[in-house]
Amino acid sequence: MQIKNASYIISSPSYDKCPKADKPEYAFIGRSNVGKSSLINMLCNRQGLAKTSSTPGKTQMINHFLIESTRKEKAKKEYWNLVDLPGYGYAKVAQKERKTWGKMIEDYIRKRENLVNLFVLIDSRHKPQSIDLDFVQSLGDWEIPFTLIFTKSDKEKPGVVKRNVETFTELLRAHWQFLPQIIVTSATKKLGRDEMLELIQECNLR
Ligand code: GTP
Ligand code: MG
DSSP: OEEEEEEEEESSSSSSOOSSSOOEEEEEEBBTTHHHHHHHHHHTOOOOSSOOOOTTTTOEEEEEEEEEEEESSTTEEEEEEEEEEEOBBOOOOHHHHHHHHHHHHHHHHHHHHEEEEEEEEEETSOOHHHHHHHHHHHHHTOOOOOEEEOOOOOOOHHHHHHHHHHHHHHHHTTOOOOOOOOEEEEETTTTTTHHHHHHHHHHHOO
């Protein structure tokens, strides 16, 4: 798949303010600072498309991007959405705001009818964190299709990344009959890009 164009559409404060649900949609979620916005930019080959920051809590709304792609050179264009969501687990956010965040995200994830797949980002440098495991468990309860994306793999030794991914999947195995697809990525090294685009293309076909 080749991305021909990527443009920012709108930032929405809640699920019901999102743009019309008329295209296949893929959303990015995970802890604050895990690299959601950076990964969107990497996939689209466009630095600065989604706003990134070294300070957690940068993304605060539901941000929609419109993507134009083709399967082959000169083939018909296809249109789909990428969605950058605010991160969870940011300690400095007040209790009340966290509740609002939870409601906003849960509503979006559970009610958005064109959401095809959720990319759940996990920092590959760390051992499994309960906040991520709990979130993944909720997705199971809600029957939301998702892929596990391990991020920032350039920042740690390959052996450590491998061990963290394996430990995470082992923990899931205790509750899950089928394991989700797993992709190891690095936004700086452009690792995992082809795999993610291939997955999107397959889902777009359905
Ligand atoms: P919030 O919107 O605050 O929830 O954060 P986010 O998940 O969108 O993270 P963001 O993309 O803003 O990245 C956070 C920080 O991590 C930035 O300083 C990025 O440059 C850095 N970063 C993201 N991905 C990678 C990666 O693959 N490798 C390296 N080395 N740094 C990364
Ligand atoms: Mg962000």
